[in-house]
Amino acid sequence: MMTAVIGTSKAGHEGGIALSFITGAPIASVETCLMRAHIYAALLCLVIAALFGTAVAIKLVQPDFLSGHVETTWGSMRANHTQGILFGWLGNAFIAFLYFAVPRLAGRPVMSQALGWLLFVLWNVGEVLLGWTLVTINLADTFWAIKPLEWTEFPLAVNMVTEFCLVLMAWQFIPPLARKPNDDGMYVSSWYIIGGLTFTLLAFPVGSLVPQLVPGAIGAAFSGLWIHDAIGLFVTPFALAIAFYVFPVRTKLPIYSHFLSMLGFWLLFFAYPLNGIHHYVYSSIPMDTQRAAIAASIIMGFDVILVVFNLLMSLRGQAALVSRDVPLRFVWTGVVMYLVVSLQGSLQAIMPMQRYIHFTDWVIGHSHLAMLGFATFVTLGGIAHIWERSMGSRYHHGYMNLAYWLILSGLMIMLVDLTTAGLAQGQLWSSGAPWMDSVRVSQGYWLVRAASAAPILAGFAVFIAGLFAGVSNRNTSGSQPLPTTGAQLAQANHG
Amino acid sequence: MAEITTTQPSPQHWFGMAYLLIFVAGIGFFLLSFIALGVLPGLRLADVIASHTQTDMPDYTAAELRGRQVYASLGCALCHTQQVRFVLSDVLRWGAPTEAWETRYDFPQLWGTRRIGPDLAREAGVRSDDWQLTHLYHPQSIVPDSVMPSYDWLFKGSPDRPGASAADLLAYLHTLGRARQAGAGKRIGPRFDSGLDPDMLMEIKSLCTAPFINANQAQLNATTPSLAHIAATHDQLFARGSMLFTQNCAGCHGANGDGNGLAASGLSPRPANLRLHQFTTQGVVQALWNGVPGSAMPAWRDLPVSDLASLTIYVQTLHSAPVETTPATASVLARGAGIYANNCMSCHGAQGRGNSSVGMLLLPRPADFTAMQLDATQAIQVLNTGIPGTAMPPWTSLSSPDKQAVSAFIRTLYKLPEGQKP
Numbered sequence: 001m002m003t004a005v006i007g008t009s010k011a012g013h014e015g016g017i018a019l020s021f022i023t024g025a026p027i028a029s030v031e032t033c034l035m036r037a038h039i040y041a042a043l044l045c046l047v048i049a050a051l052f053g054t055a056v057a058i059k060l061v062q063p064d065f066l067s068g069h070v071e072t073t074w075g076s077m078r079a080n081h082t083q084g085i086l087f088g089w090l091g092n093a094f095i096a097f098l099y100f101a102v103p104r105l106a107g108r109p110v111m112s113q114a115l116g117w118l119l120f121v122l123w124n125v126g127e128v129l130l131g132w133t134l135v136t137i138n139l140a141d142t143f144w145a146i147k148p149l150e151w152t153e154f155p156l157a158v159n160m161v162t163e164f165c166l167v168l169m170a171w172q173f174i175p176p177l178a179r180k181p182n183d184d185g186m187y188v189s190s191w192y193i194i195g196g197l198t199f200t201l202l203a204f205p206v207g208s209l210v211p212q213l214v215p216g217a218i219g220a221a222f223s224g225l226w227i228h229d230a231i232g233l234f235v236t237p238f239a240l241a242i243a244f245y246v247f248p249v250r251t252k253l254p255i256y257s258h259f260l261s262m263l264g265f266w267l268l269f270f271a272y273p274l275n276g277i278h279h280y281v282y283s284s285i286p287m288d289t290q291r292a293a294i295a296a297s298i299i300m301g302f303d304v305i306l307v308v309f310n311l312l313m314s315l316r317g318q319a320a321l322v323s324r325d326v327p328l329r330f331v332w333t334g335v336v337m338y339l340v341v342s343l344q345g346s347l348q349a350i351m352p353m354q355r356y357i358h359f360t361d362w363v364i365g366h367s368h369l370a371m372l373g374f375a376t377f378v379t380l381g382g383i384a385h386i387w388e389r390s391m392g393s394r395y396h397h398g399y400m401n402l403a404y405w406l407i408l409s410g411l412m413i414m415l416v417d418l419t420t421a422g423l424a425q426g427q428l429w430s431s432g433a434p435w436m437d438s439v440r441v442s443q444g445y446w447l448v449r450a451a452s453a454a455p456i457l458a459g460f461a462v463f464i465a466g467l468f469a470g471v472s473n474r475n476t477s478g479s480q481p482l483p484t485t486g487a488q489l490a491q492a493n494h495g
Numbered sequence: 496m497a498e499i500t501t502t503q504p505s506p507q508h509w510f511g512m513a514y515l516l517i518f519v520a521g522i523g524f525f526l527l528s529f530i531a532l533g534v535l536p537g538l539r540l541a542d543v544i545a546s547h548t549q550t551d552m553p554d555y556t557a558a559e560l561r562g563r564q565v566y567a568s569l570g571c572a573l574c575h576t577q578q579v580r581f582v583l584s585d586v587l588r589w590g591a592p593t594e595a596w597e598t599r600y601d602f603p604q605l606w607g608t609r610r611i612g613p614d615l616a617r618e619a620g621v622r623s624d625d626w627q628l629t630h631l632y633h634p635q636s637i638v639p640d641s642v643m644p645s646y647d648w649l650f651k652g653s654p655d656r657p658g659a660s661a662a663d664l665l666a667y668l669h670t671l672g673r674a675r676q677a678g679a680g681k682r683i684g685p686r687f688d689s690g691l692d693p694d695m696l697m698e699i700k701s702l703c704t705a706p707f708i709n710a711n712q713a714q715l716n717a718t719t720p721s722l723a724h725i726a727a728t729h730d731q732l733f734a735r736g737s738m739l740f741t742q743n744c745a746g747c748h749g750a751n752g753d754g755n756g757l758a759a760s761g762l763s764p765r766p767a768n769l770r771l772h773q774f775t776t777q778g779v780v781q782a783l784w785n786g787v788p789g790s791a792m793p794a795w796r797d798l799p800v801s802d803l804a805s806l807t808i809y810v811q812t813l814h815s816a817p818v819e820t821t822p823a824t825a826s827v828l829a830r831g832a833g834i835y836a837n838n839c840m841s842c843h844g845a846q847g848r849g850n851s852s853v854g855m856l857l858l859p860r861p862a863d864f865t866a867m868q869l870d871a872t873q874a875i876q877v878l879n880t881g882i883p884g885t886a887m888p889p890w891t892s893l894s895s896p897d898k899q900a901v902s903a904f905i906r907t908l909y910k911l912p913e914g915q916k917p
Contacts, residue, residue, distance in 0.1 A: 060611075060642050063635065067645045074644045075570015138568055140561075148567040148605055178513030186512045191520070194513060198521025206529060216598020218537040220606050225533055227608075233525075269520040273528030277536070279608055282580035284543075284595040289536040355582050359610035430584040434797040435613045436742065440640050442611075 009185030012248055013258035019184050021104035022249055028103040032390060034116040038096035039383060041124050043464050045088025046376075048132075050457055052081035057450040061443065070138045079135050079146055079153035085371055086151060086230060087162065088128040093379045094238040095123070098173050098193065100386040101245055105190050106176040119168040126161040127154070134158060142212075149223050151230040152208040159208040166204060170197045188261040189241040195269050196237030203229040203273070217284050224285075224293075225276035232272035232300075235375045239338075240307065242382035243331050247314050250328045250385070251321060256313035264307035271299040278349040281358065294349050301346030308339040326400040327388065330381030333408065337373035341366065356430065361445065362422025365415050372411050372456070380407075380463060387467055399466025406459030414452040421445035540595045547596040548681050552674035554600050555667075562667025565660050567605060569646065574611035577671065586699050590617045590672070590707035596680050597672075612643060617672035621709045626791040627665055629654040629761035636757035637746045637791075654761030710797035713786025715860070719777070720784065725804040732801075736809025739802055744810075747791065752813035762791045763884030764859065769813045771870035773909070778866030779807045789858030790884070823903035831904025834897050839905070842886065847908035857886045868909035874902035 010016025021027050056078045058065050066072040099116070103109050110116065131154035135146050144155050152159065174197055177190045207226020211219035248255055255261060274296035277289050315322060315332065322332050344366055348357055357363065380403075384395050421442055428438040555563060566572070579585045581592045593616050598604060622630075629636065632654035634643035649661035657665065674680065708714060725732070741750065747766040749756040754768035767782075774782075783803055786794035795803070823831075835843075844851040847864035854861040862869075869877070878898045881889040890898070 059644060063642050063644055068647055070569075070648055073569060073646070075568075075573055078570060078573055140564055140568070142564070145564065146568045146570070147603065148570070148572045148607075149603055150608060174513075174517070178510055178517070180510050182510070186510055191512075191516055194516040195520035198517050199525050202522065202525045202529075206533070210533070211603040213602070214537065216601035216604045216606075217595040218540045219602070220598075220604040221536050221540075222533050223604060223606075225528060229528075266520070269524045270527075273524055274532060276528065277532050280578075280606065282582050282585075283578060283606070284540070284581075284593060284598075286536045286539045286543075289532060289539075293532060355580075355584075358580070359576060359608065363609065429588075429610075432584065432587060432797075435588075436638065436640055439611070439642060440742075443640075443642070446642075 010258040011184035012187045013255045013261060016254065016258060017184070018254065019187060019248065020107070021184075022252065025107075028107055028109045030103050030390075031099050031110060031113055031116055034113065034120060035096050035099035035386065035390065036392075037120055038092045038099065039387070041120070041128075042089055042092035042096060042383070043460075043467075045084055045092060045124075045128060047457075047460055047464070049081055049084025049088055050453070050460060052077050052084055054450070054453040054457060056081055057446070057453055060446040061450050071136050073138075076135050076138060076146065080132050082151065083131055083135070083154050084128065086235070087123075087131070087154075090235055090238075090371075090375055090379060091123065091128075093383055095119070095169065097238070097242055097245075097379075097382050097386060098169075100390065101189065101241070102173050102176055102193070105182075105184070105187055105193075105245075106179075107182050107184075108176045108179070110176055111172050115168060115172055119165055119172060122161055122168070123165050127158055127165060130161065131155070131158040147208070147212070149208070149211055150227045152204070152226060156208070156212070159205070162208075163201075163205050166197070166201045170201055173197060187244070188255065188265065189244045191265050192237040192241040192244070195265070196233060196241070199229070199233040199237075199269070199273070203233055220280055220283065221277060221285055221289070224279045225273065227279050228276040229273060231370055231375075232275065233269075235371070236268070236272070236338075239334065239375045239378040242378050243311055243335050246327065246331045246382060246385050247311060250325055251315060251318050253314060253318070256310050256316075260306055260310035264303060264310060267299070267303040268307065271296045271303055275300055275345075275349070278354075281349070281351060281354040294351065297349035298346050301343050304339055304342035308335055311335050326395075326397060326404060327381040327384035330384065330404060331378050332381075333404075334374050334377030334379075334381065337369060337377060341369040341374055344369065356426040357422050360422035360425040360429075361418040361442065361449075362426070365418030365422060368411065368418070369415055372407075373415070377407070384463075384467075393468070393472045394470035396466040396469035399462050399469050403459045403463035403466055406455045406462060408459075410452045410455035410459060413455070414449055417445050417448045417452065421449075543594075544596045544599055547594075548679070550679075551677055552596075552599070552679040555670060558663050558666045559670050560667075561660075562663035562665065563605075565649075565664045566667055567603075571615075572605045572607040573609060574607075574643070575613065575615045576607035576610050577614065577616040578606040579614055579616050581696075581699060583695065583698060583702075585614070586702050588710075589614050590709065591675060591703045592699065594675075594680060597675060612641075615668070615671050617675070617709060619669050619671050619673045619676060621712045622793055623713075623789075623791045624665060625655075625762045626793065627668055628657055628661065629758045629791070631661060631664065632761060633757065635746070636761075639746050640742060654758075655763070711786075711793040711795070713788040713790075713792065713794050715785075715788050717785045719780045720800045720803065722776070722780065722800070722804045722807070725801055727801065727804075729808060732805040732808045733812065735802065736805035736807070739798070739806050740809050743795065743798075744806070752810070758791075764790050764882050765884070766792070768870075768873070769810055770815050771873050773814045773868040774811060775866045775910070776807055776811065778863065779810050781866070783807065787859050789860070823900075823907075827900045828904050828907060830897070831900035831902070834893065834901040835904050838890065838893070839901065843905075847905060859885055861886070864905045864908040865910045868906055869902070871902055871906065874905065875899065878902065 012019040055066060055072070056074060059067070059074050059077070070076070099110065134144055134155050134157070135153065139145055139155075143157050146155060147153055154162070174194055177186065177194055203226060206222060207229060210222040213219075214222070244255065244261070275293055277285055277293035278297050281290050281294065283290070312335065322328050347353055348362070348366065384400060387393070387395055424441050424445070425438045428441060578593045579589045579591065586592060626637065630638065631646045632650050633645050633647060634641040646661070649658050649664070650656055651658055740752075745756055747756045747758045747762060748754055748769055749759070752769035754766045756766060759766050780803060782792060783795045783806055786792050795806075798806070840851065842851055842854040842857065842861040843849050843864065844854060849861040849863040851861075875898050877887065878890045878893060878901070881887050893901070
């Protein structure tokens with residue numbers, strides 16, 4: 001029995017039992033209102049944060065656009081873009097997914113509805129809204145001022161709310177998953193959820209506070225850790241939890257290899273946190289630390305090959321389904337992008353590449369491939385999935401399909417454009433040409449990048465429309481569904 | 496597994512797997528990265544910092560700290576790094592790599608991870624205050640192709656009236672690289688392995704032993720390159736010069752060279768009027784290559800020498816003042832020479848080269864009349880009003896005929912080199 005509970009039950013993998021929430025066992029009650037509230041908040045934040053990003057992109061082409069006011073200056077709007085995407089969009093979307101998935105994975109409900117509403121209000125009002133407001137009005141006091149630290153630009157006051165929210169999240173979602181018994185043992189999605197919640201709880205305050213307390217180069221090492229942990233130990237585990245959840249549910253097939261799931265998970269949590277200093281290669285941080293981070297970045301690339309191989313092998317023979325089933329296609333695309341962005345990350349961590357592309361738009365392309373290509377694609381697929389499997393309404397297939405192609409084409413234009421721009425900038429910088437030459441060369445690329453916002457924004461709008469344009473099966477008795485067929489009933493309650 | 500599902504859940508028991516996830520993946524691997532990539536390099540860096548003397552590295556003043564906060568909160572670090580990497584192209588452009596001891600007062604660090612504008616770690620002393628303030632007020636007025644946003648709300652309506660935040664920000668810009676330029680940071684402790692490729696390290700070290708001056712920093716008494724080997728034709732140079740002038744010069748000197756560009760109103764002394772006055776080739780080359788110390792005119796040593804030649808040709812063709820029809824008589828010139836000797840010579844020198852012992856103490860240097868021929872009307876205007884922002888006072892004591900005489904005299908000091916067309 002002990003071997004089963006420490007994770008070798010292989011439920012959901014080839015050779016193991018099927019996950020009970022797929023096979024139709026009764027599932028624990030789901031906080032549907034909370035889940036919906038977080039979905040709405042996530043989509044609203046996605047649109048707002050994407051508009052911030054678009055404004056910033058336009059400003060690079062037309063510096064006078066919205067200029068002349070501290071409220072709309074480039075630096076503030078960029079901080080609102082990145083923090084809005086990280087916390088407003090992905091944070092809310094992940095929480096929504098947890099409300100859907102944790103009762104199914106754990107076989108028991110989340111801890112408390114009241115705690116859930118407290119988390120919802122604090123996350124959206126105390127963190128995202130307060131953060132955006134403080135960044136916009138730009139106060140001077142250290143506690144309330146924008147921090148010049150990447151991925152934690154919100155002021156310290158907001159960081160305290162965020163940390164409290166992370167504690168609430170851990171308490172809401174970890175105990176249901178971690179308590180036994182659970183019919184399926186612990187499925188791989190649960191590993192990523194527990195690991196990600198615990199790690200972020202510790203890494204976020206370190207990245208946000210320590211660089212304020214220790215100076216310059218010493219603080220930069222800690223900044224480097226959080227720059228990477230925000231993506232690697234907050235965004236990635238939840239996105240992978242969604243992928244490992246959505247694939248077997250939608251294909252009704254087990255995950256390819258339990259061994260690879262284990263190996264991929266442990267290697268990710270070991271190697272990913274050690275990547276951080278690769279943001280400061282050729283700096284005055286000790287060179288052996290830089291080398292360790294570069295080595296970990298290479299290991300990371302190999303690990304992602306394992307993880308993605310495992311996920312894609314789980315889709316063997318399902319090409320027709322992937323192309324037909326839009327949520328599955330969103331997640332599949334995100335997983336493929338995860339491989340591309342990680343191999344790109346390993347490549348750009350090595351020193352000859354760093355020398356050339358560091359500080360250029362190549363890196364901006366890379367970060368959009370990670371946050372939009374990987375995380376957002378997986379999460380949009382996850383949201384479409386939980387939207388469909390929850391009561392109330394179905395998504396509109398045509399709209400979703402259109403949204404997929406719009407966002408994908410916008411992302412591809414931006415990625416190719418920024419990558420090329422980065423190479424051009426790196427070439428000019430190392431040639432010794434006057435600095436402004438690199439700015440003049442970039443302007444054409446920045447115009448294309450700003451234009452690429454149009455299909456992406458349109459895609460988001462169509463996606464949101466698609467959620468509401470589908471067939472509604474909401475009945476008059478309240479928010480509970482009244483499926484008309486057995487198949488719909490099974491689909492509505494499971495997976 | 497089956498028997499478990501039939502029993503009542505006992506919530507106090509946790510999976511063994513959950514312990515592993517929480518304590519190994521979540522906490523253990525966090526601590527590993529925290530110690531290996533945060534604490535240990537931090538201790539090493541503290542040793543490195545302690546191994547350098549920094550007695551002459553002052554902490555930030557209150558105003559500089561406020562300026563630093565403005566810099567941080569406006570997001571300057573999102574486009575301007577403050578970290579010259581141990582990479583040749585960085586060192587060639589900005590000077591010695593940023594070392595840990597230089598960042599000892601930086602809470603939090605402002606290294607940055609993106610360069611849209613240039614690195615600012617060595618910005619102190621490179622540009623004049625006028626230039627910095629005008630650039631903050633409206634960057635495109637002084638750098639036409641810049642994509643930097645305007646920070647005009649930090650000013651009271653014009654670039655020469657900075658508000659408190661802009662003044663603080665300027666004070667902070669003066670600190671960037673200041674300690675390094677003052678020669679602080681001599682190593683007293685053991686040497687730490689930087690671990691770089693030895694060839695590259697050697698090359699960087701040899702670059703750093705030579706005194707480094709930013710390519711845009713104006714300097715006095717510096718040499719200029721020869722334009723003799725430029726093979727391009729006059730027309731080619733003119734066409735290229737025209738484009739370069741629009742890109743680099745028009746912001747201050749105006750699109751037509753009349754010294755009334757968008758940035759001109761914030762600059763003191765004002766940009767030269769390139770239409771009225773005439774310049775020798777060497778005069779233009781000197782001003783372009785080495786800048787005009789004491790004014791907002793930076794140096795343009797980052798341009799290739801062929802571009803220097805192009806700009807020189809173009810600037811010289813801007814001169815469009817009417818040709819004088821009646822040369823001054825000998826008696827007027829003699830009178831002018833006398834007035835010059837009594838009033839002007841102490842600064843402008845006996846030959847009008849602007850290099851008298853007093854003149855050498857002034858910034859900007861007094862005009863060199865052998866390299867620049869003033870427009871006659873403009874010269875009298877200068878005598879009437881002086882040149883604000885320089886040591887040139889108004890000469891109210893001189894009568895109008897005296898002014899005309901001395902103006903005629905200094906114009907004769909202009910020496911065209913052999914073979915150069917007027």
